[in-house]
Amino acid sequence: MSDIGYFAWNLATAQGDAPCLRDDHLDLTYRQFADRVDAFAAQLSAGDVGSGDVVAVMLPNRAELLVALMAAWRIGATATPVNPTFTAVEAEYQFDDAGAALVVNEGPDLPSGGRPTISVADMATTPRPGWVPDIGASGDDVALLIYTSGSTGRPKGVMLTHDNLQFMSSSMVQHFSLTADDHCLLILPLFHVNAICVSFLAPMLAGGQLSVTGRFSPARFFDDVARLRPTYFSAVPTIYALLASQDTVGDTSSLRFAICGAAPISKELLDRAEQRFGLVIVEGYGLTEGTCASACNPPGGVRKLGTVGPALPGQRIAIAGPDGEHLPVGATGEVLVAGPNVMRGYRGRAEETGRTIVDGWLHTGDVGRLDEDGYLTLVDRIKDMIIRGGENIYPKEIENALATHDGVLEAAVIGAPHEVYGEVPVAYVVTYPDSPVTDDHLAEHLRGRLTKVKLPVAIHVVDALPRNPVGKIDKPGLRGRHRTTV
Structure with a gap:
């Protein structure tokens, strides 16, 4: 498992006392973060959670959520982040479908489906001297079960391995030229793979910092940027629309670039936001099934507004006709993606996995076209x-x-x-x-x-x-x- 660079216990050796992770209540160095991870991993292990088990983490954005994810990986378990605003019915569906052995949440009155729970207030914070896991995670282990939004039926659990996450986070570091000087302001929900890969794992790999903010509001965003001095953030078009509509804009001079994903953004809104904030906003594209991102405009290269950029390093994008045949440049058809980022499959849904991944190509359900430079323009969702x-x-x-x-x-x-x-x-x-x-x-x-x-x-x-x-x-x-x- 030494080839997985984002593991906290590996990072502590390289980064030590460098600033790592903060929220409204905690401010941790890399070593302190690793200690917290080991402390909670030992607690999970003592509760008979181990390799192959699933830990459900139903918390709002806070440092302990990331500690819990990493602690599950420390003992070879899988983590499934759960939307903390879910009703009991919605949460218990995910617990059941994922086969969760334990739930981490904020208190006893929250959904658990009758499973053992650990309240965030009861998470161990001090490592046990000499404790090491019996079995840790390896690259081909399932790291995350991320549940799709379920717009076409019941949500499906997307199985992402550590190899998927390592490939994706490394690709982000390369594409965005991240270094130890970078500092991400995390404002998207951590039950989604975008926030986990772009805002958490990528800056960790680069030796940078992550600040987790509370509930998003434009006023809070500008205050946090002025106070914390982040160098980048990732958001969805809705957030850019809210920020661009504000009468006053705070000091955003620390920001080097920003990322827009999850849904298409209009060229007009992109222009308006860039002019208001005085920074480069790059539009990207990807699916949970492709471990977050497959294409993105480069912050320092040729950006083509209205496109979502070229394929990220190590991935391939093709456009297919109705029979699955690959179409020439300029033709419109279904977007296909191939590479080490493609999910292992949907948990417990072999038939759906087989329909979605064909000969190594992930069928996205999106309609698009490629230009002569390989830049992808999205046309729409097939089902829309x-x-x-x-x-x-x-x-x-x-x-x-x-x-x-x-x-x-x-x-x-x-x-x-x-x-x-x-x-x-x-x-x-x-x-x-x-x-x-x-x-x-x-x-x-x-x-x-x-x-x-x-x-x-x-x-x-x-x-x-x-x-x-x-x-x-x-x-x-x-x-x-x-x-x-x-």
């Missing part, structure tokens, strides 16, 4: 495509057209049932604060930008769009809401 009277309409094209209006903060387009055409596009739009934009203004704005068949039959200006737990716009939820209001 609207078929209006036999015409294929991609909602993202309509959303992009809406985003060119100065008053539009965010937009989501869904397909609504229609007796004649089968489906028709309907738009939901959030405007910037105090913007006087109406649905009629937006309809007129679109007429010169889209053919008639692509024009939404209705445009609804709303205060907010529904989100899934990762912060993406919840289109299945939006479709459900639409059905109940018409």
